[in-house]
Amino acid sequence: MSSNAKKRKKKNFASFNTTEAFKQLSLTELLLWHVDSQPVAPSAFFQERWARLQCFDLQKYEESKKIVIDAICEEAIQPYKKLKIWKGADLDSDITTGNVDYLITERKAYIETPYLCIVEAKKDDFEQGLAQCLVEMQACSWQNRQREQEIDVFGIVTNGDGWRFYKLTTEGEVYETLLYGIAHLDEILGVLRYIFQRCEQHLS
Numbered sequence: 001m002s003s004n005a006k007k008r009k010k011k012n013f014a015s016f017n018t019t020e021a022f023k024q025l026s027l028t029e030l031l032l033w034h035v036d037s038q039p040v041a042p043s044a045f046f047q048e049r050w051a052r053l054q055c056f057d058l059q060k061y062e063e064s065k066k067i068v069i070d071a072i073c074e075e076a077i078q079p080y081k082k083l084k085i086w087k088g089a090d091l092d093s094d095i096t097t098g099n100v101d102y103l104i105t106e107r108k109a110y111i112e113t114p115y116l117c118i119v120e121a122k123k124d125d126f127e128q129g130l131a132q133c134l135v136e137m138q139a140c141s142w143q144n145r146q147r148e149q150e151i152d153v154f155g156i157v158t159n160g161d162g163w164r165f166y167k168l169t170t171e172g173e174v175y176e177t178l179l180y181g182i183a184h185l186d187e188i189l190g191v192l193r194y195i196f197q198r199c200e201q202h203l204s
Contacts, residue, residue: 010092010095010096010097012096012097013091013096013098013136013139014132016132017128018127018131022134024096024135025135025138025168025172025174026172027174030174030176031173031174031175031176032175032176032178033165033166033167033175033177034177035177035191035194035195036194037190037191037194039186039187039189040076040190040193042075042189043078046071046075049071050071053068061123062121062122062123065121065122065123065161066101066121066160067160068161068182069119069121069160072188072192073085073102075189076189076192076193076196077104079197080196080197080199080200081107082107083116083199084105084106084107086100087101087102088100089103089111091118091136091140091143093138093139093142093143094142096138097139098132098136100120100136101119101120101121102118102119102120102121102156103117103118104116104119104196104199113143113147113149114144114147114149114151114202114203115140115143115144115153116140116153116154116199116202116203117153117154117155117199118136118137118153118154118156119156119157119158120132120155120157120158121159121160122157122158122159123159124159126157126162126179130157130166133156133166134155134166134168136155137153137154137155137166137174140153141170150170151170151202152167152168152170152202153167153168154167154168154198154199155167156195160182161181161182162179162181163180163182163188163191164176164177164178164179164180165177
């Protein structure tokens, strides 16, 4: 059978529902994750940019939400000069395939493992976002293992206003935080900094 025929048999990330995603990862439940992070106050630059972004509709459409997500991720990742965020990147494993809203890897001119963190942006459907996040984290982990890189992979599901964070361990367990609201932006930035710091540590 040709490689193209095999590729067509792979299941797209977006086609998974929550039940299918749990079964795909052999999960029966998610473990509660209390992230040991400290709040981070937004910089003056971010506050000025945030004020300027109000000329956009930031609520109604999924693409609008991504403007918010872009700004927050950009603010949080600044101290970590070894990391790069790719939008709409291709990702696949031996059995799944698709595009990831945001993929975080080492900062290079090209995408290469280790795949460190993914962000799934959904307008309001956190359940569908979770399903995609789970199978995308699994695909990142699979890609890393092909190159003998055994590390935890992080995931984020957000609609811009609410943020939930995930960790897929090398043992196959998945941890999930409570929902963080944008009214507590300093807490969201704190968790993002915590995750990005560990992503950068994985590079060494």
